[in-house]
Amino acid sequence: MNRSDVIRLAQPRLRRFAPGALLGLVSALCAVGLLATSAYLITKAAEQPPILYLSAAMVAVRAFALGRAAFRYVERLASHDAAFATMPELRVGVYERLVPVSPDGLGSSRRGDLLTRLVADVDEQQNLPLRVVQPLVVSGLTAVAAVVAVWILLPAAGVVLLAGLVFAAALGTAANSWVSSRAERELAGLRGGYQAELADYLANLDTLVAYGAASGARASLAEADARLTRALIRRSAGAGLTAALVTLIAGAVTVLILLAGIPQLGVGGFEGPTLALVALVPLAVFEVFGMVPLAWGAWRQVAASADRIASVVPDSVPDGIPVDRPGAANELPGGPVSLRLREVSARWPGERRDALSGVDLDVRPGDRILVRGASGAGKTTLAHVLVRFLEHGGSYRVNGIEVRDLQQDAVRTVVGLCEQSPHLFDDDIRQNLLFAREAASDDELLAVLDRVGLGEWVRERGGLSARVGEHGSLVSGGQAQRIALARALLAGFPVLVLDEPTANVDADRADALVADLLAAASGEERAVVVISHTPVPPELVTHTLRL
Numbered sequence: 001m002n003r004s005d006v007i008r009l010a011q012p013r014l015r016r017f018a019p020g021a022l023l024g025l026v027s028a029l030c031a032v033g034l035l036a037t038s039a040y041l042i043t044k045a046a047e048q049p050p051i052l053y054l055s056a057a058m059v060a061v062r063a064f065a066l067g068r069a070a071f072r073y074v075e076r077l078a079s080h081d082a083a084f085a086t087m088p089e090l091r092v093g094v095y096e097r098l099v100p101v102s103p104d105g106l107g108s109s110r111r112g113d114l115l116t117r118l119v120a121d122v123d124e125q126q127n128l129p130l131r132v133v134q135p136l137v138v139s140g141l142t143a144v145a146a147v148v149a150v151w152i153l154l155p156a157a158g159v160v161l162l163a164g165l166v167f168a169a170a171l172g173t174a175a176n177s178w179v180s181s182r183a184e185r186e187l188a189g190l191r192g193g194y195q196a197e198l199a200d201y202l203a204n205l206d207t208l209v210a211y212g213a214a215s216g217a218r219a220s221l222a223e224a225d226a227r228l229t230r231a232l233i234r235r236s237a238g239a240g241l242t243a244a245l246v247t248l249i250a251g252a253v254t255v256l257i258l259l260a261g262i263p264q265l266g267v268g269g270f271e272g273p274t275l276a277l278v279a280l281v282p283l284a285v286f287e288v289f290g291m292v293p294l295a296w297g298a299w300r301q302v303a304a305s306a307d308r309i310a311s312v313v314p315d316s317v318p319d320g321i322p323v324d325r326p327g328a329a330n331e332l333p334g335g336p337v338s339l340r341l342r343e344v345s346a347r348w349p350g351e352r353r354d355a356l357s358g359v360d361l362d363v364r365p366g367d368r369i370l371v372r373g374a375s376g377a378g379k380t381t382l383a384h385v386l387v388r389f390l391e392h393g394g395s396y397r398v399n400g401i402e403v404r405d406l407q408q409d410a411v412r413t414v415v416g417l418c419e420q421s422p423h424l425f426d427d428d429i430r431q432n433l434l435f436a437r438e439a440a441s442d443d444e445l446l447a448v449l450d451r452v453g454l455g456e457w458v459r460e461r462g463g464l465s466a467r468v469g470e471h472g473s474l475v476s477g478g479q480a481q482r483i484a485l486a487r488a489l490l491a492g493f494p495v496l497v498l499d500e501p502t503a504n505v506d507a508d509r510a511d512a513l514v515a516d517l518l519a520a521a522s523g524e525e526r527a528v529v530v531i532s533h534t535p536v537p538p539e540l541v542t543h544t545l546r547l
Contacts, residue, residue, distance in 0.1 A: 006306040009090040010125035011133065012082040020079030021134050027071035028142040028288045034064035035284040036277050043276040079134055083126040091122050097313040104389045105321045105349055106312070113196035117312050120195075121188055121305035131298035135291035146285040150278050154270065156260040157278045164253035164282065165289055171249070172242045172293030180238025183231040184300040188308050190231050194224040203471070235297070242293045250286035254279050320349040322391045328407045332399055336525050337414045337494035339363035339386070343394035346378075346385050356381040359394075361545055363495060365525040368518055370536050373547030379531045380420075382547070383499045386529070387417045416493030420500035422484035424472035429483065430464035436487040448489050452482040453516050485517055497529045515540055 011017070041057040095118075098106070106114065143165050151158025201208070201217050208214040261275045317323050345357040356378035363369060373379050384390040388408040396403045403411050424432055433445050445464055449455045457479070458464065472480045481501045488496055501517055514530065518540050522528055530536060538544075 002310050003303065003306045006090070006094075006125065006309050007128065007302075009093050010086055010128045010302075010306070012086050012129055016082040016085060017079075017129055017133070020075055020082055020129075021137050023071050023075035023078055024134055024138040025141050027068055027075050028138050029145060030064045030068035030071060031288065032142065032146055032281060032284040034061065034068055036281050037061050037064060039276040039280040040273045043273040047272075079130060083129045086129075087122065087126060090125055091118070094118060094122065094309060094313060100317050100323065101313075101321050104384060105318050113192040114312060115199070116188075116192040116195040117308050120191055121308050124188065124302060124305035125309075127298050128302045131291075132295050132302060135295045139289045139292045139295075142288050143285060146281055150257075150281055153274055154257075154261055154264060154278050156264075157257040160253055160256045160260060161282055161285070164249055164256075165285070168246050168249040168286065168289065169292050172246050172290070173296050175245055176238045176242040176293050176297050178238075179241055180235045180297060181300055183234035183238070184297050185304045187228075187231050187235065187301060188305040190224070190228045192308065194221075194228050197221050197224050238297060239294060242297075243290060246286055246290040246293065250282055253282045253286070257282065318349040320347055320351075320391050322388050322404075322408055324407050325404060328405055328410075329401070330407045330410050332401070332406070332410060332414060335399070336365040337399060337527070338365065339415070339495060339527075340397045340400075341395070344382075344385060344396055345393040346381050346390045348381070348390070354393075356385065356392075356547070359545075359547070363527045363529060365494070365527055366522075367527040367529075367543070368522060368541045369527070369529045370541040370544045371529060371531045371547065372544060373533065375533060377547040379533070379547060380499055383417055383419075383497050383529075383531055386495075386497055387412055387415050414493060415495045415497065416488045416491055417497045417499060418481065418484045418488055418501065422472075422480050424468045424475070424480055424483060426468070426470040428465045428467050429458060432468060432483060433464075433487055433490060436490040437492075440490055444490075445486075448486045451489065452486045454479065454482050454486065481517065494525060495527045495529070497531065499531045500533070501530065502532065502534060 037057050037060040041054060041061055044057065045054055147158055147162045147165070150161050198221060201221055204217075205214065208217050257279045258275070261270070261278060264270045265272065265275060339361070340363075341359055341361040344359040344361075345354045347354045347356075355376075359378075359382060361369070361382075371379055371382060381390065385392045385396065388403060388411045398406065398411060398414065429449075430442070430445060433448070434440060437444075442464055446455060446458070449458050458466065468475050468480075468483070472483075475483070485496075485498070485501075498517060502514060514532070514536050518528060518530065530541065
């Protein structure tokens with residue numbers, strides 16, 4: 001995925017974009033027409049002609065005034081509706097491109113920065129039609145119409161207005177770029193960096209406090225905030241300077257038109273009301289045209305955010321991440337599930353050395369297998385190979401079928417993974433279980449919680465509506481593991497992989513937790529693979545694999 005792909009998804013299709021642009025153009029022309037007819041009406045009325053000579057101008061003033069507000073309101077509805085309508089398509093498009101590389105292909109992305117790319121940077125793309133494309137179209141067409149109209153009334157004034165518009169566009173864009181271009185390009189990255197540091201600080205606050213490092217982390221966060229604030233100030237300064245220059249040029253153009261028009265008074269029917277009209281029209285035109293230099297500043301922000309979105313979504317799947325082959329089967333034959341691994345090796349994306357090599361493993365229905373090894377021996381790598389998060393060398397078969405001939409989702413319907421730090425959503429217990437099986441009743445949810453040893457605990461907390469907190473902050477590590485196991489049991493995986501289930505549990509409770517998890521997960525046809533660097537009582541497992 002590259003910048004052009006993001007921009008293409010962000011820009012509404014012509015049939016959705018055109019009504020807002022057309023309404024914006026009509027509103028801008030009404031604004032110019034309002035000032036022009038008002039100037040003509042006031043100066044013409046000063047000559048005290050019969051009221052009949054003023055009626056048309058009076059009607060035009062009312063029409064332009066009402067039209068300016070009405071068309072502006074409808075334009076906002078139409079243009080924002082078109083811009084917002086592209087956001088789901090863009091966001092889903094980004095998600096769809098992330099799925100094939102998740103989770104192991106995103107290992108270098110910090111959580112807060114990744115979230116900023118998927119939320120703030122995607123939201124920034126709505127400014128492409130609203131603050132870049134439409135302002136350029138509306139301003140350009142309005143300027144052309146105004147120059148032509150003024151040229152017809154007084155050619156010299158048309159030349160001055162055209163020259164002033166070109167000069168304002170060039171000088172305003174240059175000034176805006178000089179002051180704030182760097183800030184506009186860096187703003188998205190600074191925002192992402194700040195969000196990443198803030199997420200890290202909040203997620204690790206207890207550890208930082210325990211080791212007396214909280215003040216240093218806050219100082220780093222304050223520095224990131226200061227950098228972001230300085231960038232925002234520079235961007236605002238650039239916008240302010242641009243607006244000031246455009247206003248100054250508009251006043252200069254008005255003066256020059258007066259200097260060119262006063263000598264023409266009384267020549268060829270060119271009278272005072274017409275002079276007032278051509279002299280004041282530039283004020284309204286420049287008000288609309290002032291969006292042009294700012295549009296280029298908005299484009300720099302949109303482009304920077306588009307680059308950040310594209311950078312997290314690679315053009316091709318990195319080495320080490322599985323890719324479904326064309327024609328791969330999307331389901332397995334029915335019956336008990338068994339796994340067979342021979343000389344399996346694997347490495348993490350971007351790494352040159354294998355994290356796992358030469359592994360032979362047979363998993364049959366009813367097995368309870370313990371995988372042991374020191375830190376770095378490849379235990380988690382093996383878990384990710386089993387659920388097809390990582391590509392592998394050697395042979396890995398499910399019911400005799402090589403997994404490369406199966407779609408990844410087909411493998412993940414029979415092999416489930418409970419990670420060492422299971423993710424719990426900031427919701428209640430019911431919702432944290434239901435996404436494993438949406439049709440499950442409350443009785444079924446309570447039954448599976450009883451099975452994993454949480455039934456009484458849930459009832460004491462008020463039932464399934466009890467909340468677990470952000471990332472499970474309101475439950476212990478052991479309780480989080482049990483909730484994750486309950487989800488896996490609801491999903492009905494024939495093969496269940498428990499990756500370091502005691503990693504976040506006190507040592508004196510680890511044996512009891514492993515025993516409970518194995519007892520809950522075991523069944524006549526379900527196989528359980530427990531990955532652990534700590535000892536597990538031998539009576540709980542059928543055999544052991546050492547890495």
